[in-house]
Amino acid sequence: MAKNPSPSVTTKKHLARIEKERQQTRYLVAGVTAIFVLVFALIAYGILDQKVFQYQRVVAQVGNEKITVREFQTETRFARFLLVRQYEQITSNPFLAQFYGQQIQQIETQLADPTNIGKRVLDQMIEDLLVAQEAKARGITVSDEEVEKGLQEAFGFYANGTPTPAPTSTPFVTATLNPTQEAWLPPTPTDTPTPTAEPATSTPTLTPTAVTPTPGGPTPTPEASPTPLPTPTEFTLEGYKTELGTFLSTIKALGYDEAHLRKYIYYSLLRKKVYDAITADVPTEGEKIWARHILVDTEEEAKQVIDRLNKGEDFAKLASEVSKDTGSKDRGGDLGWFTKGVMVSEFENAAFALNIGQISQPVKSQFGYHIIQLLGKQVLPLTDNELNNAKQSRWNEWLTQAKASDQVKTFDIWQTVVPTDPAVTPYAGQ
Incomplete structure (x- = not known):
């Protein structure tokens, strides 16, 4: 009868070595798993960032x-x-x-x-x-x-x-002109000054400042x-x-x-x-003035114009002769009626500060030197364009x-x- 092999004796040292090897294996597996998880997470985040996260970022609040x-x-x-x-x-x-x-x-x-x-x-x-x-x-x-x-x-x-298109507003009628104001009208016969929101000029003399x-x-x-x-x-x-x-x-x-x-x-x-x-509640009427002007290049020219006016020369004829504003010179420099916020500020401030009939000293703007005469001032209804400008x-x-x-x-x-x-x-x- 064969003898059974005697069981091997497992020492404490051997057991410790086996446990150490198992622990190392667990660490290795855990580390590799962690790396895979991290790589996957980075890939997933990159995809989400491209597809979702970056689009959720805030550009304004x-x-x-x-x-x-x-x-x-x-x-x-x-x-x-x-x-x-x-x-x-x-x-x-x-x-x-x-x-x-x-x-x-x-x-x-x-x-x-x-x-x-x-x-x-x-x-x-x-x-x-x-x-x-x-x-x-x-x-x-x-x-x-x-x-x-x-x-x-x-x-x-x-x-x-x-x-149906909405009807436009009815043009307003200005006050009756007195004999002096009638004398100021340009040489071409005109019943009343044409109501206008800005000067009809081919040059950028008085560019409106408001956006229509x-x-x-x-x-x-x-x-x-x-x-x-x-x-x-x-x-x-x-x-x-x-x-x-x-x-x-x-x-x-x-x-x-x-x-x-x-x-x-x-x-x-x-x-x-x-x-x-x-x-x-924007007012539908406002103070308007009726003015005419002569535009020249230099202050010296402006002073010469004023000197000629003081000697009795006719404003309209002088405007037709020397003004560089081709849009108004043939109308004696007449700009019609306009409200505030239409002309360049230098011109507007000077014109609204005048008394009726008064002629200004040279007024400098980006376009040259203006000699302005105020012909009328009164509260009038705003045109559609003027009212829209005021509302804007x-x-x-x-x-x-x-x-x-x-x-x-x-x-x-x-x-x-x-x-x-x-x-x-x-x-x-x-």
């Missing part, structure tokens, strides 16, 4: 409302799309391209400067949030029905028929003026839906969908209501104050994420 990279890029691409669309509509028609060459170049210049477009879009988005806050404070709302109607009309569909706004309120995009949507035409509800569907398919690649489009219309309507509320000025003041508040913050990151698409192929016909 108004109070608690944040504007993210994704929102900013989407709106900027849409703004570029509108410019590209306008560009292609012009350049696709040789007849239009022939007459809109300057506009073609302007659009190309704008598209070549992504930062400029991005800045305008970001400013607009900030203004939209400020408008929304003001609307909430004033209890102003825009209903879904109003948005739907606005969207339909943007495509030229009017459910109740094309609206779009009647009825500011537009969503103040600089570039492309048509946001297809050119309005009268058609049916079915036609409107077809046009809308086609347009939505076109802008889908931009990440712009119907919700974005309705939001675009919503803010446009809301801005119009807030604009009307803020400018509701009030609106701009409100926006400036709102943007200057502590609740508005802009972060420089926006400059690094401005999209450069879509783009256009430069027009070869220039």
Whole structure:
């Protein structure tokens, strides 16, 4: 009978060595696992950062409302799309391209400067949030029905028929001129001074300082003026839906969908209501003056003109002879009636400070030296253009104050994420 092998004796030292080897194996496995987990986490984070996180970063903030990279890029691409669309509509028609060459170049210049477009879009988005806050404070709302109607009309569909254009204001009548004022009229027979918001001059003598706004309120995009949507035409509800569907398919690649489009219309309507509320108490009449002037290059020439006037020479004839303002010299230097905020400040301050009939000393402006005579001063109704300018000025003041508040913050990151698409192929016909 064979003997059973005697069991080996396991010493404490041997057991300790085995345990040490097991522990080393566990450490190695844990380390390799940790490395794999870390690598996977870094890859996953990189993917998430590219796909999610970077788009959630904030480019601007108004109070608690944040504007993210994704929102900013989407709106900027849409703004570029509108410019590209306008560009292609012009350049696709040789007849239009022939007459809109300057506009073609302007659009190309704008598209070549992504930062400029991005800045305008970001400013607009900030203004939209400020408008929304003001609307909430004033209890102003825009209903879904109003948005739907606005969207339909943007495509030229009017459910109740094309609206009748609003009548323009009736020209005001100035006070009856006294014999002295009648004598001041230019040589060409004129019943009354023509009411005008600015001098009709071919030279930039008295460039208006106010920006003429779009009647009825500011537009969503103040600089570039492309048509946001297809050119309005009268058609049916079915036609409107077809046009809308086609347009939505076109802008889908931009990440712009119907919700974005309705939001675009919503803010446009809301801005119009807030604009009307803020400018509701702008006076519809104001002090106006009727003046004429003679413009020369140097102060010495101006003094010579004043000396000739003091010796009895006729102002209108002298203006026709020596004034460099080709737009008014043939009317005896007559500038008509105008209100404040229209002429350059040096001219305006001097003219409004005169008494009726008084002739100024030489007034220097960027255009030369003016000799001004005040012919009339009275409170008169504002023209449509003057009233719009006054309202726009009030609106701009409100926006400036709102943007200057502590609740508005802009972060420089926006400059690094401005999209450069879509783009256009430069027009070869220039």
